[in-house]
Amino acid sequence: MCATRPEVPADRQGIAVLDAEEIRRALTRIAHEILERTHGGAGIVLLGIPTRGVPLARRLAARIGDFEGLAVPCGSLDVTMHRDDLRLRPARALGRTELPAQGVDGKTVVLVDDVLYSGRTVRAALDALTDLGRPRAVQLAVLVDRGHRELPIRADYVGKNLPTSQREVVRVLLAEVDGADAVLIGGDGRRR
């Protein structure tokens, strides 16, 4: 979504289920897991899905760089043009797609997003990725998995499993975008 969110204090948006410290630890763990499962991060590319997947991907790339001294190529993949729900609302503004210079052909692409829910965003990301090249493999890292999948999609790396009801809203706040780190659950009675 293109609209910038107005600044709302955390207590109005819901209760915090992860604070900044827990988020930091979760990202550290995910970075280690990525290194384990990709044989030390060889040939990987991190692509964040805008908006908040992008700073998460950069943070993961930084941690991997700290642990292994490895410069992991990092970029962004906007999925707006491949969404399956475009015709329900006025046209959305596009996010940025920036691939690292090495491209994605033959690489292990790790898609990074803040919340995994129905799986449709990731499906769109897979379609967008297919038009950009042919990765050797695609994996998925998310900060929060809140369940309620509508497509056969699963994450390889999960920061926190968060069982939710469909009436609840999960909001991820990140310092780069929102000024602070937190994961909040609130309710507004509508399925997003």
Place this chain on the structure above:
Amino acid sequence: MSAAGAAGSAQWLIRGARIAAAGAAGSAGAAGAADILLSGGVIAAVGSGLGRAGVRVLDAGGLIALPGLVDLHAHLREPGREDAETVETGTMAAALGGYTAVHAMANTEPVADTAGVVEQVWRLGRAAGHCDVQPVGAVSAGLAGARLAELGTMADSAARVRVFSDDGRCVADPLLMRRALEYVKAFDGVIAQHAQDPRLTEGAQLNEGEVSGRLGLAGWPAVAEEAIVARDCLLAAHVGSALHVCHVSTAGSAEIIRWAKSKGWPVTAEVTPHHLLLTDDLAAGYDPVFKVNPPLRTAADVAELRRALADGTIDCVATDHAPHPAEAKETAWPEAAPGMIGLETALRAVQRAMVDTGLLDWGGVADRMSARPARIGRLAGHGGPLEAGRPANLTLYDPAAPAAAVTHGASKSRNTPFAGMELPGRVVATFLRGVPTVLDGMPA
């Protein structure tokens, strides 16, 4: 529908109408209520308590009685463009608008430049019987602007043409205009000019101004009208013959005519209802219903035209009723035909523009829409006043009828710029030589 003026037509008593008198020293206004007795095609008496047996009564309480309106400028399209209008439908529309006489312009197909065509149009008018049709003869053969048409023969014909016009086109050649003005002196004729310099208006679409520049439509500059008006006023003075200026549309033209009249020159002028109400910004949606020749102009022009009609510089209102079939208007603007219908809405439009604004009273309306046009057209029998002995041509109008949307009428065409707009008033009845052509706002 019986032919108008049949002897032995019913006697009518019009009870309690306010008579609009066009006084010589300006308008005397609408006097108190009076009864009008019509008998044998003339006004038998005007007074009070005129009731008698065997008379049909029309209760005219609250209504204004005007002498039957006279239009100096309408296009009835027959012969040749009967898809747009016929003399039958056009004169019915005229009667519904309160008119008892209409001048039919000559740009038909074939052009009315011979006795044959003008007599045909005259006969069609008599056969239809809704109002008197006075054919206008062309000034130049075929409207080509090269040589004079047979003006004398048309004047001598059964149609007794006195007004000559190439309307639709301008008589641009100054020599031809001079000759035409001179020639018609022999039979008290008048040349009615459509003032539009052709070289300054090639491909013109809309008044040249801020709106035309913004919309990308070629401009029709005011000077193209004013230059011809000035020239023709000077020519009319020089040869001592009568000039009538059709559809004055600019403030500058009104000022030139005021100057010419101040010199005592034989110049008369008309203005259309749409030029008294509408401005060029209406073209912003590119709807060609607002395309007309001369074009709609600015608010300053509208204000000056109203003032000029009020002070008599402009002598009369003439509709320039110009019907077009739907396909001529349902196109892009530059390809659309120019013209607006106006016979049925004229009186209501004049009420909105002139009476409700306090610029003219009903006596003034009687003068500008009946007395003066009848005089300019040399039409005996029309123009009032509503006095005993005069032909019973009159119109009953309700100025207090609530403002209502303009809807489809009797004209075959629908190109009215007032579609959907609200105009006040309602024509209730029209009498042509004592025979009603319209009763209760409907064909009688």
Place this chain on the structure above:
Amino acid sequence: MKRHLISAADLSRADALLVLDTAEELAGLADRPIKKLPTLRGRTVVNLFFEDSTRTRISFEAAAKRLSADVINFSAKGSSVAKGESLKDTALTLEAMGADAVVIRHGASGAAHRLAGWVRGSVVNAGDGTHEHPTQALLDAFTIRRRLHGGTRGAGLDGVRVTIVGDVLHSRVARSNVLLLSALGAEVTLAAPPTLLPLAVESWPCSVRYDLDGELPKSDVVMMLRVQTERMTAAYFPSVREYSRRYGLDAARMARLPGHAIVMHPGPMNRGVEIAAEVADSARSTVVEQVANGVTIRMAVLYLLLGGTGFPEVAR
């Protein structure tokens, strides 16, 4: 929410920036192995061209196809329109064919307006008479922003001095550019002989000068308009030679431009009349990239009009 793009005046500054920013995101498509996005799959775009214009028609066609839309080309020659079918009947035919968008180029000012009243789909004005050509102005603004501001997203053209030279009176490109560039904050100046300026041009959001040379050292952008030599017979100027001498951009005039200044032309060019060959081919000339940018901008416009339920309301 807008359904149509008929005039540059339809776009606020925020709307225009949305189009330019969207185009920036789509510009990279040309470098990818698969130059296609699925977004307008199943939509039908009709190119309704009553005037010959292969270049603009191909640009819209490429834009629509890159978004996976189906394209139907309707050109006036040899069609029912040439046989006298009215614009209205053509519009009703397109309705029956289920056109989601109609891109119209027509010789009459206001044709796009009229069409919008007769079809349910979106109407994109590809040039109507001497009225407007909004996608041309958008691609011109996009080109200026790329050349002078590196294509920075969200950036307007505030303070950029643009001089538009030539037959403004008959130019739909000029009208659209004056409206759009001034909405984006540029300072626009028109340079032309008085006969080629509309009567009430003082009411436009720009300055007017009769002397081109005085403007050159102050211009960041010079946009040359095509001059039709037929205008000579209607006495708009005495001869092509005099026009070229007083208002043509030759190498000497180009040398008087500031170092960063660019030269633009909507095409097609009259080489040797309003623009010298060496100027048209110089590094300052953006003529070639304007063509490429045209496809990108038209993709952005089609996406914003058709990709969702309509052009979004942009927060001011």
